[in-house]
């Protein structure tokens with residue numbers, strides 16, 4: 087994935103990371119505010135139902151007391167008792183005694199003649215007859231609820247059934263289970279609440295709670311706009327929390343982006359995606375001009391097709407330990423690309439660069455053995471190169487070199503002369519070849535201080551029985567000089583740069599053809 091795509095994805099993630107917690111905070115605040123209001127309405131509805139049940143219970147006990155009195159109906163004492171009970175009981179507004187269906191007297195005294203008893207709308211399980219919407223002749227314009235037992239009927243003002251302390255915007259109402267209104271806190275009752283009592287449903291503008299018992303339904307309702315107050319309260323703490331979460335997500339995204347776009351992050355991804363390719367720099371036998379093999383040189387091919395030179399990422403790969411999987415990928419590529427050529431030409435070899443860590447751990451040998459298994463490539467056809475840095479841990483290096491050679495590989499010391507090791511130090515290691523660094527080859531023919539070192543390195547290497555490879559040969563004069571001094575092999579731009587597999591194989595074939603033709 088290229089940098090632009092990564093940045094775009096990170097920006098989208100950051101945007102989502104801001105939007106999501108903020109939207110969640112608002113949504114949560116809304117839910118909590120609605121739930122809080124709902125709970126409050128539920129409490130009010132419960133209280134209203136309790137209040138209505140209390141009204142019924144009080145009425146029932148007054149009626150029973152009157153039923154039980156031995157006083158002569160409508161006598162002074164009887165009327166006094168009815169008045170006393172009316173005054174004492176705040177759920178009773180008037181009591182009447184009926185002779186047959188004619189009202190004989192009330193708590194106010196003898197009744198006007200001709201007032202007949204109205205019919206009950208329903209009878210409770212304990213025999214109390216309830217009549218709604220009574221219009222007593224004694225108090226015109228007022229609608230009352232009547233409750234009757236035997237000869238007695240008492241009147242209750244409807245507001246007593248829902249007489250609960252609540253804010254003015256809240257509507258409280260009590261109805262019979264069939265929806266007929268018994269009483270409400272405010273008059274007139276809004277249409278939405280009336281519909282709610284009758285159908286159990288209403289529009290979205292109301293927030294409400296219902297409570298029921300066997301006979302009654304209590305409703306508490308308020309306009310949905312009232313939620314704004316608790317909503318603001320919830321937002322005061324949830325929004326900062328959402329903002330904090332958003333900031334955290336943005337910080338994590340920014341951190342991830344920095345990591346991902348850091349050179350190490352990019353290299354890790356490259357390893358995971360196996361973005362490494364191998365080029366092959368031909369190795370020439372100076373005496374014959376024949377191509378006897380190649381050095382495998384890794385390149386990092388970025389998703390946009392650009393190639394990154396190894397000296398730009400190998401040091402980071404070595405510092406981070408990523409060089410180990412990179413070596414593994416180089417081995418796999420060499421086997422995949424060179425298998426056929428190596429099997430058909432047993433004189434051909436490929437040299438693979440090992441890092442200091444590969445040499446120290448020695449695990450690369452198992453990886454190599456497994457890659458070669460069944461490939462038909464002879465271990466002798468794979469040379470291993472290590473720089474002087476790989477020899478710092480002498481015991482580990484010695485063990486790895488010995489195991490590599492025992493497996494059949496030739497081992498060369500690379501970039502010789504650039505480190506601190508001397509030829510005598512190298513005597514302690516069983517090596518096959520020494521590659522003289524380009525910086526020494528560059529001095530050939532030039533009158534520099536280090537010019538005299540190059541023939542000395544060649545002589546000492548030969549004395550130690552090592553094959554000598556000259557690196558970075560760029561001129562024919564250098565090649566001639568090296569051949570005259572007995573250096574067997576050379577590589578460098580004089581012959582060819584590092585080439586992709588197919589080009590290298592074509593180069594090797596044409597070189598073979600030329601040497602066979604004797605040119």
Ligand SMILES: Nc1nc2c(ncn2[C@@H]2O[C@H](COP(=O)(O)O[C@H]3[C@@H](O)[C@H](n4cnc5c(=O)[nH]c(N)nc54)O[C@@H]3COP(=O)(O)O)[C@@H](O)[C@H]2O)c(=O)[nH]1
Nearest residue numbers: 383384395396397416439440441501558559560578579584
């Ligand atoms: N651990 C591993 N290290 C590796 C691997 N592949 C490469 N490397 C190391 O990276 C360094 C740079 O390599 P590269 O850019 O490929 O350069 C090589 C040649 O292209 C260059 N060269 C060869 N001939 C000439 C020449 O005539 N002139 C000139 N200016 N440059 C030339 O030299 C590099 C080869 O170096 P060496 O390995 O020392 O033979 C380099 O240190 C590589 O070792 C890998 O797979 N693993």
